[in-house]
Amino acid sequence: MDRNSPKKSLISILAIAALYSGLMVVQFSYLERFNAYALASAFFIPSSVRLFGVLLLGYRTGLGIALGGLMFAFGVNNLGQTPEQSLIVSLQAGVSCSASLMIWAFFSDKVSGVRAPSIAFGAINAFDILSLCVIQSVLNSGMACLVYYLLPGQLEPVSLQQLATMFLGDLTGAFLVFILLNILMSVALRLRRFAGRS
Amino acid sequence: MNQLGQNLFTLLGILEKKHNLTTLDGLHRQVLYFVMDCFAKDGAVSTVNVVEQHFTSRSSTYRKISDLREMGFLMEQWREGVCMILPGPKLDQFIAELGAEAGHGPQ
Numbered sequence: 001m002d003r004n005s006p007k008k009s010l011i012s013i014l015a016i017a018a019l020y021s022g023l024m025v026v027q028f029s030y031l032e033r034f035n036a037y038a039l040a041s042a043f044f045i046p047s048s049v050r051l052f053g054v055l056l057l058g059y060r061t062g063l064g065i066a067l068g069g070l071m072f073a074f075g076v077n078n079l080g081q082t083p084e085q086s087l088i089v090s091l092q093a094g095v096s097c098s099a100s101l102m103i104w105a106f107f108s109d110k111v112s113g114v115r116a117p118s119i120a121f122g123a124i125n126a127f128d129i130l131s132l133c134v135i136q137s138v139l140n141s142g143m144a145c146l147v148y149y150l151l152p153g154q155l156e157p158v159s160l161q162q163l164a165t166m167f168l169g170d171l172t173g174a175f176l177v178f179i180l181l182n183i184l185m186s187v188a189l190r191l192r193r194f195a196g197r198s
Numbered sequence: 199m200n201q202l203g204q205n206l207f208t209l210l211g212i213l214e215k216k217h218n219l220t221t222l223d224g225l226h227r228q229v230l231y232f233v234m235d236c237f238a239k240d241g242a243v244s245t246v247n248v249v250e251q252h253f254t255s256r257s258s259t260y261r262k263i264s265d266l267r268e269m270g271f272l273m274e275q276w277r278e279g280v281c282m283i284l285p286g287p288k289l290d291q292f293i294a295e296l297g298a299e300a301g302h303g304p305q
Contacts (some may be wrong), residue, residue: 056205121208129212178209185210 012057016064020049021071028077036165039079039148044169050136051129052092054101058117061101066094085151089144096143100136107131126179133175135194141166228253229262230271233283234293245274245281 023046028035034043049068053061069090073079079088105117108131110124141163149158232251236243249259265284266272270288274281 052206055209056202119205121205122199124209124212126212129209181210181211182213186214189214191212 009060013060013064013067016049016053016057016061017068017071018038020046020053020065020068021076023049024068024072025076034169037142037162040162040166041169042165042172044166044174046178047136047140047170047173049099050100050140051133051174053179054097054104054136055119055129055132059098059101062094062098064094065097066090066192069093082153086151088147088151090146092143093140096139097136099140100132103135103139104132129178130175133171133178136174137167140170140178225254225258226262226265229259230266230292233266233272234289237285238282243283245283248283 027041027045030031031041031045035041046068050061050065057064061071063092067090070086073081073090076085081089088102101117102114105114108128110120110128111121112119116135144166145158229248232248232253234245236247244261245260248263249256251259253259254262263272263274267274269284270286271292272286272289275284276282276294
């Protein structure tokens, strides 16, 4: 089956949505202590889905993120938002996610093409990942705070501290999870190699 | 799906590739391949020859050689004040594995 076939795209969008909403549940159930504000956390693990999503699946990740946000808001916890607010906030998360890939593709020499980015996976290093994380964090926190500010019936007062917290949360959530998964992979490889030797 | 899995595997191995956290990867392999090449050409190589390749720092290179010796891929023998590197007991097995990975027998 073609990688970009509608069926495969749909499956990947649904998978991203399920993973994103699942991590949102974990975030708001078990990691609430990192929430400095009702809608801003200093460690926001769902942003790791945005990172891996755009790297592996490209622009369609934005749709998955928006859908995942809606699934969480309408199925689990609306975080005190009206349905209209949930819809706009979820769409903003999806748009900022896809836009981050476009900006990264434009600036990075490891990515060719902006319309359909092709990533040289063998060449990218941790700094490339960090740069994508920073772009995602700036875009998402900036756009989110703008949306919170402009939305009728403001969700909560927008402040510079909230923006900084959101930026930090998106950055740590994506990059630290990336580092952690890399370390786990290293441990798994070592265990497998040692097991193979014994 | 296979391509997706490969890309994910590459992403999760970025630090591994960069810092050579596991045994027999990156610099270990570079050192081992260089030593194997020397065996094939001259049949003799010293630790100084390996250090002179500047794969990494001097101390790190000695550590790589030491790791490879402990794993049984190489042996060391002092000859007239020079530390010579010799094939270890596990080197033949490693060459056979390399051949299998490449889809043909050892060369």
